[in-house]
Amino acid sequence: MSEIDEVSIFHYNISSQPLNVSVKYEKKIFGDFKTIAEFNRQSVFFKIKKYVKIYSQIVSICLKKNQIIITPDFQIVSFILSNRYLLGIFKTRLIYHQFELIEDNLISERDTKKLQSIKKYSEHIDLAIFPEENRLHFFCKQTRLSVNNTFLFPNTCRLSVDDEVSDLLKVIPRGSIVFGHVGNVGSDHYIREFLDAIERCNDKNVFFVMIGRQSKAVEELTRGVRNPNFIVIRELPHAELKKIYPLIHYGLILYKGVDRNYEYCAPNKLYEYWSYGIPVIAHRLTGLINVVSNDILGKLLDFDKNELTDVVHSLGETPIPDRRGLRYYFKENLDIDLHLEKLRNRIQSL
Template identity: 25%
Template sequence: MKRIIVSVTNDLVTDQRVHKSCTTLFNNGFDILLIGRKLKNSKQLTRSYKTKRIKLYFNKGFLFYAEYNIRLFLKLLFTKKDILLANDLDTLLPNYLISKLFSKNLVYDSHELFTEVPELINRPFKQNIWKFFESSILPRLNNQYTVCDSIATYYNTKYKTNFYTIRNFPLRDSKQDSTNFPFEINSCKIILYQGALNLGRGIELIIKTMLFLNNTILVIIGNGDIEKELIQKVINLNLENKVKFINKLNPAELKKITPLADLGISFEEDLGLNYRYALPNKLFDYIQAKVPVLVSDLPEMKNIVSKYKVGEVITDRTPKELASQINKILENGKDYYNTNLEIASKELIWEKESKKLIEIFKNLN
């Protein structure tokens, strides 16, 4: 049985893509060890495959990346391995070095255009360091895949690579269990945002838009860098009764909340190539829960919505006009999109997409 060591920089709990990949590979006869990091509030894990979390002294900035990569290198150095799977650019260097030292196959999963994230765009020094690693290693890889066609095309054009696309679809959910919100909703319509509370996600826009929507509640589920600022904005606009925050939930808990929504939103802004090519997990989670969507006019999201007719694309990002578009969707109701959502929810699933993953690992170069 071949041992695959999988590397990430998060604490493993909420990374659905990596968990699905590890489970798929484990179920197909591979011995899996997933390595991440341990945080103060990390929850206990129960997985069918092996996991290891590394406790660090530093948890942000340059020192975090330096410490984690050194510790990861040492862990990989002294652990049995047959195949290495690096997730994103921040785990690639130690995996690449070990693959060369031991002549082992290295597989790379790029979850995003790492060097084009908003946190790096205005920090050219840091961005150039990551670009150096990217340009030095990617052209030398033989086995790689990413989350959407646009990113695959970007890498293949820039570095003459051969990236495949494995989209981050959810597992098929036939149960559709649901729970109740921890607040009164009465007869209000529910707009749902689920995901990271970071810059560029369009969360500020939907909060402002709530000023022009009646009998509607915006539910924001998640945590992130701008969480405090968003809460303060809601208070400043006197929207406490119309905007509700729920802390980040694990995937099982989130699946029970999502079907309660009348509309799921993904309002990413065009802040560089990483967001322009975004194909967020939440879009497919909404579809799987049979919730119509409203998304930014960006190529990957627009393509899904246009192809499957499961919602609408934003036509005007001013709050008043956006509210008018939302009202029309809510007036149509979920039933208007139900047939198309049913079709899409059966097609856009991990059970189908993961076949590409198995092909890659059974035919490594």
């Protein structure tokens, strides 16, 4: 784990103009994270100077009226709560936006103390934002934060309007069904089950595409696949990746619940697939059960029981799915603009 060296803070003057959560804020970067070893090498004088700077920067924000401080770092939340009288005197609002679940058993002793201070003063957090419901309830139980002070904001995006296709997959005949995995995957996740399903598929009309940076262990596994309909593409720039999605019919999420962050995962890749009208196939992780909530969004399986192989075979014999239904559902229920509007209203009410 890392030790906070300085601090990144977003803040916004809520009295100046209507709040636009996505762009109308000021970002101040006062420093970055250092490893514990690097932190320990810093002199006492340097550390004192550093924390005086952090303190003065936070004070300068709080001295202005109607300020909102937004941070994704629980260490910063702890630091601000330890000086919570500033928030009370100057009526500054504090918002914590969590992206990584805090695992008590994996954090350092210093971070454990910071988490304890959050638990002690959690009533001074005006709003905590989470990408997934289980993470929300886990943090509330962890810190005694009231559920009333939380907001669910998925890692979603806007509906895709891209329909240009890449030449990288021109070898795939028109009318074929394509299963795709986009992004990195570790060898401790369900990569073996995915490759086994590929090896067992004898349908010449079914293709598999794997795109993303690979570790040496994963590279070695993929080299052993003998199915000629398996295509591996190294990491692509996003502009080129957008041309791949229109060619994929089913998107794979291969996460395994190796820790709480994966068990309660809420990957933005999920919403990226859906924005292109691509249903998802994933293991039945706790974090996905409430998200993949109906058949139009995809299927949750038990990858430990080889259900992936059976589903690949079944879908390979069905007609090519129509993207329009899922794209319409995404626009009406999952598009980020819908959630931004709700978040704007919630922040304005603080």
